Amino acid sequence: MKRGRAADAVKAARQATGMTQQQLSFEIYESRESVSHQENGRYRVQPNISKYFAEKHNNPWVALEAAAEYTGWGPVKLDGDAVDLHxxxxxxxxxxxxxxxxxxxxxxxxxxxxxxxxxxxxxxxxxxxxxxxxxxxxxxxxxxxxxxxxxxxxxxxxxxxxxxxxxxxxxxx
Structure with a gap:
């Protein structure tokens, strides 16, 4: 499976919180390997990770990226060179x-x-x-x-x- 935007969003969200993959795995009740696989695009980003970052860290980007990846449509975080998210x-x-x-x-x-x-x-x-x-x-x-x-x-x-x-x-x- 090709690494997608949702995988990048999970990794960025985790890093922004200062957590390791192991610490995140404890928070979401999954193995560290599962977190790693999702961050590297081997597995699709699971809903519990999307929900975790939205609820606990007020970060909606993981959920938006994952939903768009699952469905093939929908809003994603605009992150191109021409975007200003101020x-x-x-x-x-x-x-x-x-x-x-x-x-x-x-x-x-x-x-x-x-x-x-x-x-x-x-x-x-x-x-x-x-x-x-x-x-x-x-x-x-x-x-x-x-x-x-x-x-x-x-x-x-x-x-x-x-x-x-x-x-x-x-x-x-």
Whole structure:
């Protein structure tokens, strides 16, 4: 199995806490060898490690990378040379992406049945979806960076959100 981004995220998260593989293995009730295999990409990163770093160290990146690796889609930590994850930069970029997404969504009518959509409108709809995905990624970076920088618990924020959805009847327990 090829070493992926999730393996790198686990190793970086562990090193940021100052833990050895052995110490992490005690925390998550796995062998040191299992931790090593996950960090080196021999095994996929397991959910318990993702959950551990999100809950105990307020680090959502392991979970995001692992989820994207498992599914083949979804937000990941932006880490390219052109990225600035300072909270002010992330906030400005999120506003920009949200504005672009809203404008693109408003430019397309989805009231008509999908069978009757014209090719031109279908292309605009695809662009609106791409802009929405850009906004989702930007919002994910925003929430992650703000949680980490200001000490909000990533895990607790998602738990509060889930409780809100349940209270409104949008999801079942």
């Amino acid at each position: 909270r002010a930069s992330v906030t400005m970029k999120t506003r920009e992406e949200l504005t672009e997404a809203l404008e693109a969504i408003e430019s397309v009518c989805v009231a008509n049945h999908p069978r009757s959509i014209r090719e031109f409108d279908k292309q605009r709809l695809e662009e609106a979806m791409m802009q929405a995905i850009d906004a989702i990624v930007a919002l994910t970076q925003y929430v992650a960076v703000i949680c980490m920088d200001y000490g909000f618990s990533w895990w607790k924020m998602w738990q509060k959100h889930r409780a809100k959805l349940q209270a409104k009847g949008f999801i079942r327990q």
